[in-house]
Every structure is written in C-alpha cells, then in structure tokens.
Amino acid sequence: MVRLDENEISFPDPELYHGHDGIIAFGGDLSIERIWFAYQLGIFPWYNPDEEILWWCPDPRFVLFPDELKVSKSMRKILDRNIFTFTENQNFREVIKSCQEISRKGQSGTWLSDELMESFIQLHEYGLAKSIEVWQDGELIGGFYGLQIGNVFCGESMFAKVSNASKAGFIHFVETHKNSLDLIDCQSHTDHLESLGARMISKKEFLKILHKNNERR
Template sequence: MIRLSPDEISFPDPRAYNPDEGIIALGGDLSTERVLFAYECGLFPWYNPTEEILWWCPDPRCVLFPQDLKISKSMRKVFRDGVFTFTENQCFYEVMENCQKIKRKDEDGTWISSDFLKTYHDLHLMGIAKSVEVWQNGALVGGFYGLIINKIFCGESMFAHVSNASKAGFIYFVEKYKDVFSLIDCQVKTNHLVSLGATEISKIEYLDNLDRK
C-alpha cells in the first residue's frame, strides 16, 4: 500500500494498484477535502480509530443497481401497514451517533471516531452527505447515511433498533431515488444487502460507473 503525504491531497490510481485486501493507501487525514477527493477516486476510509487511516477500494465491490431492488412480501406488508415513517436530513448527526454505538455481529468497536463524525457532519452541511431517518411512534428506530458522488450514492453505515427498520429505510430510499442514482455503493457484501438485491461487480466496473456524470 502507498503512504500518503501529509502535505498534499492525492491518492494512487486504484485502477493501476490492486492489492489483495483492497487497501490502496494509509495515512493522511480526515479533512473534508481529502475525504471528498477519496470518494471521487473510488476510495473510502475504514480503519480502527487507534491505528492509521486506511483507504480502501475493494475488488469486487458490493453495489445495488436500483432496478434490481428486491422487496419481499413481508416488507411490502410493512409498507402497506404504515409501520414506519421516513425523513431525510432531519438529524444527520444523531443517525451517525447511532451507527457508531450499535453493536454489530463479528465486530469489536467501531471505525466511527469523533474525527470521523465531525468530518461527515461537515460534509452534510456542505450538502454532500445525506441521512435517512426511520421513525416509529415518534422515536428514531433506524437510519443510514452516505455521500452523493456524481450519480452514485455511497452508503456508509446503517443502524436499526427494531426489526426491519434499516431495511425499510433502504427500500424507501432506493424506490424514491431510482431515477436519480445509477447505483448504490454498498462497499462490502453482507447477507442483509444481498437479500435486498445487492450484487458484486469488479472494481473497474465500479470506477467506470463513478466516472459517468
């Protein structure tokens, strides 16, 4: 992997650099300028807060093409019954905090540090980062956030405090913006995402999609 210079905002070309683990570079900082440029290059930060920042461009890449969204019969009933209501960008920081604190299977701790929170909140204030909130009986029970880069929504993290909350929020979002975004970047494959229609594509195919304006 390449060590980044602290004096300039640059990344190695992920098309030309293909490490087995998908880690393209390390170091640098979490300035809004560097993080935004990373996403524009097809990279994202993911690391243990006690260690140096790692910048990833996995191959393959997990994505969802909006037209491939799968909605199960049980989830259709959830929507018919009005189990949840949805908002956007109403409490971005609170969504990130919930993503930070939620316990995840097979994961110890979180990569969402206080610096991470500040940077992405600043990107939200710039109109680049977006949140979706899922409500039930007036309580925030689920949600997710991500960045808008060209015609791609780069999903970062989601949380749910009740069954189906994050899944419902995701379906709501994809259905609403299916004609806006060419794909949803899910980064890393999970069974949860596959059940919603996510698939894996090559790094090159992802970067080709990212380059389309």
C-alpha cells in the same frame, strides 16, 4: 501500499494500483477535502480508531443497481402497514452517532472514530453527505448515511433499534430515488444488503460507472 502525505491531497490511481486485499494507501488525514476527493475516485477510509487510517478500493465491489432492488412479500407487507415514517437530512448527527454506538453482532467495537464522524457531519453541512431517518411513534429507530456524488450514492453505515427498520429505510430510499440514481455503492458484502439485491461487480466496472457519473456532474 502507498503512504499518503498529510500536506498533499492525492491518491494512487485505483484503476492501476492493486493494493493488498483492496487497501490502496494508508496515512494522510480525515479532512473533508481529502475524504470528498477520495470518494470521487472510488476510495473510502476504513480502519480501527486506534490504528493508522487505511484507504480502500476493493475488487470486487458490492453495489446495488436501483432497478435490481428485491423486496420480499413479508417486507412489502410491513411497508404497506405504514408502521414507519421516513425523512431525509432531518437529523444527520443523531443518525451517524447511532451508527457509531449501536451494538453489532460479532463486533466488540466500532470502526467509526470521533474524528471521522465529525468530518462527515461537516460534509453534511456542505450538502455533500445525507442521512435517511426511520421513525416510529416519533422516535428515531433506524437509518443510514452516506455521500451523494451526482447519480451515485455511497452508503456508509446503517443502524436499527427495531427489527426491519434499516431495511425499510433503505427500500424507501431506493424506491424514492430510483429514477435519479445510477448506483448505490455498498462497499463490502453483507447478507442484509444481498437479500435486497446488492451484488458484486468488478472494480473496473465500478470505476467506469463512477467516472461517467463524474463527467456528467
């Protein structure tokens, strides 16, 4: 594992460096410049707020190819009922705040620190991070956010205050942008996203897709 210099924005090459359990480096800072650079390399921060920053590039990588999206019959019926409405980038701050505060089964706290949250809000203000909002009767009841890097969307976190809200938002997002997205990076496995068609690919394959995407931008 490599310790990062706070005064220099650089990372080990994730294609050549195989860290412990996918951890590439630690330390550094959460400046928007470092975060943006990291995601272009396929690296993301994930750590407990009271601990040192950890930077990850796991192998394998959990991703969704848009044309492999799976929508169950029961979920399609829910979408067809139009009980939810969807927007993009209409309330980024509230979405990320809800992702931080939502109670999650089996978790006593949140990995999303105030400092990291503010960095993503700045990235949104620069047009680099986006949010997807799910509404019901005028209330924000679900959504998610992430970074858009060309034709790759790097999903970060989602929340739902109503059953199926975040799943509906994700399906809507994929179906709306399937012609302009090559890949959605889900980072780490969840049953929730696996049920929608996400699967593991090797780090080598993931980085190859990401590099081709970066070259086209």
